[in-house]
Amino acid sequence: MTFELDSRVRKNIRGMMKYASARDEFSGKAKIYLDANENSYGSPAGGTLNRYPDPLQRELRKKIAEEKAIAQEEQIFLGNGSDEAIDLLMRVFGEPRIDSIMIMPPTYGMYKVCADINDLAILQVPLRPDYSLNTELILETAAGKKPKLIFICSPNNPSANLMDADSIRRILIESNTIVVVDEAYIDFADAESWTKEMSAYPNLVILQTFSKAWGMAAVRLGMAFAAPEIVALMNKIKYPYNISEVTAKTVISALRQSRKKENMVRQIKSERSKLIATIADLPFVKEVFPSAANFFLVRFADAAAVYRYLREKGLIVRDRSGQMHCRECLRITVGTPDENRFLCETLEAFGKEKAL
Numbered sequence: 001m002t003f004e005l006d007s008r009v010r011k012n013i014r015g016m017m018k019y020a021s022a023r024d025e026f027s028g029k030a031k032i033y034l035d036a037n038e039n040s041y042g043s044p045a046g047g048t049l050n051r052y053p054d055p056l057q058r059e060l061r062k063k064i065a066e067e068k069a070i071a072q073e074e075q076i077f078l079g080n081g082s083d084e085a086i087d088l089l090m091r092v093f094g095e096p097r098i099d100s101i102m103i104m105p106p107t108y109g110m111y112k113v114c115a116d117i118n119d120l121a122i123l124q125v126p127l128r129p130d131y132s133l134n135t136e137l138i139l140e141t142a143a144g145k146k147p148k149l150i151f152i153c154s155p156n157n158p159s160a161n162l163m164d165a166d167s168i169r170r171i172l173i174e175s176n177t178i179v180v181v182d183e184a185y186i187d188f189a190d191a192e193s194w195t196k197e198m199s200a201y202p203n204l205v206i207l208q209t210f211s212k213a214w215g216m217a218a219v220r221l222g223m224a225f226a227a228p229e230i231v232a233l234m235n236k237i238k239y240p241y242n243i244s245e246v247t248a249k250t251v252i253s254a255l256r257q258s259r260k261k262e263n264m265v266r267q268i269k270s271e272r273s274k275l276i277a278t279i280a281d282l283p284f285v286k287e288v289f290p291s292a293a294n295f296f297l298v299r300f301a302d303a304a305a306v307y308r309y310l311r312e313k314g315l316i317v318r319d320r321s322g323q324m325h326c327r328e329c330l331r332i333t334v335g336t337p338d339e340n341r342f343l344c345e346t347l348e349a350f351g352k353e354k355a356l
């Protein structure tokens, strides 16, 4: 597949020189570093925190490439959460007030927030009521309006379903647009990541994160996998030291214990099946939508009443009733066995109290 990239990049980004840090100009080994105005005496926090980290996170990217079987480290961008990758993609390709991006509501809220910040128009092609992609309308709209980026969230937040692979493949091949597949929840799905097919699609960007399956939301590390040319553009405009040394070290140590992550994922998936089965049987539940994520969407007879009741008992879920196709829906994250038991007991108590 051929895909011309240069002409899609904003002219100012194409033409600019990136910031050259001290560590860019000299990245070899030396005895003494007096080039970056660091504090050579150390820091109260100890370690090597007095030194600027590697702007290109080479060691961490190498470890991530191994973990995720990515062919080249040059295909990996690391950001301060996936949100940084979303924002940078818009800033590389989207000319403010001129260009647009495409999203399929109901979906993750940050695509719209980043587009609003970057003054990009938002083309909305709603998912069907069963939360599947409306592929024909997506292709038709892309051909007519020529968005710079198409965002597909799979598994989707808040509906928790995986998007059809053939539909995504058609959009990749026929849209002639950069397609961003957000795989924040891919570890919980019984499906392969699109990273396996990356080499076939020069217009494919895949987002993943350490915030969900890896249990490291506080660390803030997001990944984008794409052709080296796209990654290079993102690296060109990112803040020079966007990933801290603390983050890099913490994640490298977590990667050595990927079995722990796999065990947690296995447990969450098993808890998910049990929870969904229990909740689907409650008389005031209309529908529990199938989930390929660590959360699921439930349609209640009266979502606001359930939300209020749970909150009174100290249990917070996400009210998604206001989103497209999500009337009377709450989004519930799968918790620990104890948390899930409390959730089910509280829902059963709601049913009895309200005599439904």
Ligand SMILES: *Cc1c(COP(=O)(O)O)cnc(C)c1O
Binding pocket: 080, 081, 082, 083, 084, 108, 153, 157, 182, 184, 208, 209, 210, 211, 212, 217, 221, 222
């Ligand atoms: C949680 C989530 C993310 C993760 O964002 P981070 O900034 O990496 O924490 C990305 N995409 C979707 C759809 C999410 O739900």
